[in-house]
Amino acid sequence: MSVYTHLTQQDIEQLLTRYDLGDLTSFKGIESGVENTNYFLDIDKKGHLQRYVLTLFEYLPADTLPFFINYTDELKSSGLPVPNPVRDKNGIALQSLKDKPTLIVQCFAGQHPDARNLSLDQCQQIGTMLAKIHIAGQGSALYQENQRGLSWLDDQQKRLSPLLDQDDASFMTEHWKNISNAIKAFDKLPKGLIHGDLFHNNVLFDQGKISAVIDFYQACNDWLIYDLAVTVNDWCLTNKLELDNQRSQALTEAYAQVRTFTEEEKKAWPLMLQLAAFRFWISRLITFVYPESQMDQEHQANLVRHFLDPNEFKEMLRLRTNDFASKLQ
Template identity: 40%
Template sequence: MAVYTSLTQDDMLALLAEYDLGDLVSFKGISGGVENTNYFVNSTQGKYVLTIFEEFEAEEVPYFLDVVAHFKKAGFNVPAAIFDQQGERLKSVKNKPAIMVDCFNGDELVSTSANACQQMGKQLGLLHKVGQSFPDQRPSHRGVAWWQATSQSLNAQLPEDEAELLAEQVASFDTFLEQANTLPMGTIHGDLFYNNTLFDGDSLSAIIDFYNACHSWLIYDLAIVVNDWCTDRASGNIDMDKYEALITAYRAERNLSEEEIQAWPHMLRVAAMRFWLSRLEAWYGAINDPERLAQQHDPKEFKRILQARCESTPAL
């Protein structure tokens, strides 16, 4: 959510005039992430967030807007796109697709707790049940084909030990894929790190940033969440108090199949590998641009997580 596209006061005034959201009071760019440009927009009617998509073409965005609308209709606090005066949700800002959404109360977590993990587990179980009824089945733009191609393209740039670890994990999961066709699937968030939620005090108030949503294994999404929410960052190991709180709450909302239970160690490893790989791709892609490199996440964090999951994984 770094600011890649700069807007002036006149730009924002012109955009807001196309909505029934009151008059502009102030706006401010949001720093933090790496994919899209976001602004807080304060008007006489309320507080909103403008998102400008930096990686997607306009024809790709409606899928994600439909996903969020599906979850909002089911009662989740999610940032659905606001319609303008002409009944349009997708706008063009500086020749890039853009949307305006409500700004929810709450802040990003600095770190997780067992209580936060329990709330996330419950919401994720409910989210997965609702996601199974979403009709469109879009594959992930960072799925199997991507990690196979990207791991090969990065091979020559990586230190030998990292290249070997990555190749080993990709090959291991390729083998697992041959027997993974019975795992329950649905529309998942795909990037539900704790900085993609808001907490109002101790209460989960919203789930945001659905731009990695796709049709995939539900257990894979659970593994993504566990690797982020329940991990000790220094060691990469799982904090079992947080883990048990999250898994217990999840299973209270959605039953796991025997196939999912057996696949769990594979999914924890592949979820770690996927985010290590995406961070490696971004890191090496920005290696000659110091300003851009400073905005990237350190890949070593997910290398530690992957190595820890290769050593041991907790049971479901």
Template identity: 40%
Template sequence: MAVYTQLTQSDLEQLLSDYDLGRLVSFKGIEGGIENTNYFVTLEQQGKQSEYVLTLFEELSYEELPYFIELCQWLSEREIAVPYAIRDRNGIGLKKLKQRPAALQPRLFGDHVQQDELTPAHCASIGQVLARFHSAAESFYMKRQAHRGVFWWRRESELIADKLPVADAALLREEVAAFDQLRARPGDIKLGTIHGDLFHDNVLFQGTEVSAVLDLYNAATAYQLFDLAIVANDWCCNPDGSIDSKREQALLEAYGAVRPYTQDEYTAWPILARSAAMRFWLSRLIPWLDEHSEQKLKDPDELKRILLYRREHPGTLP
């Protein structure tokens, strides 16, 4: 369920009075999200109907959102297809509705592709788009520390250690230490703005071409290669946790053709592929170990299997 805040026609019309986008025709709650309330909104102006998405932010505060609002507008201006807050007639994109931060965005069209239907062509397309995303965001003027980055995983891996089998707790500690060693001497691993959560269900396709990249609310300043590793672990994995070499090769070659890898990134890739698996294994473990949590959404063992495969079969960049 993704409609946590119910809106009326009057609520919508009050918000729309700040814009010059036309009259309200219809609106409908969007099912299937997790964190925010979303509505499809149809407006009509001069006989032409246009589609929008209204998002009410249920977890992020008004003070936390300017980074994401500015980033999405920045990327959109550089022809990266992401949702962005439309500015009202006073130039304001971040609004407030029913005591919640809100943003009215153009509706982006395309289809989700299931994980078991992803092909090398899909992976090549997202590789190219992600490289363009990183290049476009490289000069973005705002910085943000990931809320589930290195400091978080150091702390949380220790907090849950006594709830885990001894081998799992040791595995987490080893992976945290491996990333710390890399971070101490990163060399010329490129740092920039990353998406941070680019799983396949956060992308829309038209055919095998990416038509939109969604849900940028985990974006942060981090290693660009870490972002690519998140994609590789999700888009190129098999049910048993192994990596499909054809899909991964297509992904990595397409990315590198747009944003060439640095020398130190060739060395860092096997470690960051493991770090990306560890980070999401950890974030899935926490609610599963909490008997009071209502968000046991995804199986943590899926990422553990990927991590173990990455340890046993270190990958290489093309």
């Protein structure tokens, strides 16, 4: 589900009075995304037109956002192409609009890659980039618990199972039991700061090269190899949702050239692919069953909703469970 809270030109112009960015010339809602409201803002400052992205956080509480601000600041300082928030006239990044936490970031040049035509070169580039993000994060003193981690998944599958048909409920319960039991054997997997949501629509390419990695609002401390599995499960798919061996190998080998896999990570790889599929199946199911559970009626009245099919990740989970050939070199 993409959630959009309606904003008027007056709403945005009033927010911009806190900044020294220039004059609003146009704005447009962005139809991608799952949990946040996003608008493109075109702003003119002394004849120079600059595009920004305005984000209103529909679910994340304000007290969690300083972590994301500080994290992207650190990544930017490490020379990585990430959008760190714009500060207002008083040096403050985090704002409030429509009673929701709000950030403005500069928009990067480039386009999202075509999901139907992801190349080996693009997969290699994102593998290299993700490894650099992980290495930078391992040196950080920042910490953020994974709000979509194992305990959350356990709670959500218990909440969802009674609301699904018998086949889906049994499928969910069985797979979660197997995943949660198997994962107990892996207690030495390297951890650090991860992106958590590195789908192809969170990356921009310009003239064939990555120009930006965006949307760090699922970032947290967790297993690095899990973050890689989330990425591979999106970037390396066939049209039947199986893993494309060439793209998967290109991505993971490019990653390993920057950060070497441990033996435990290699053993955990098939399980991490299953966990990543399960996590996003749960997330998409929630938007179907509880689409506005965290919003009051006034906010619900101003929403435009776009739902994503959860069955894609259910099928992906089934395939990954039966795939014993996936290996890391």
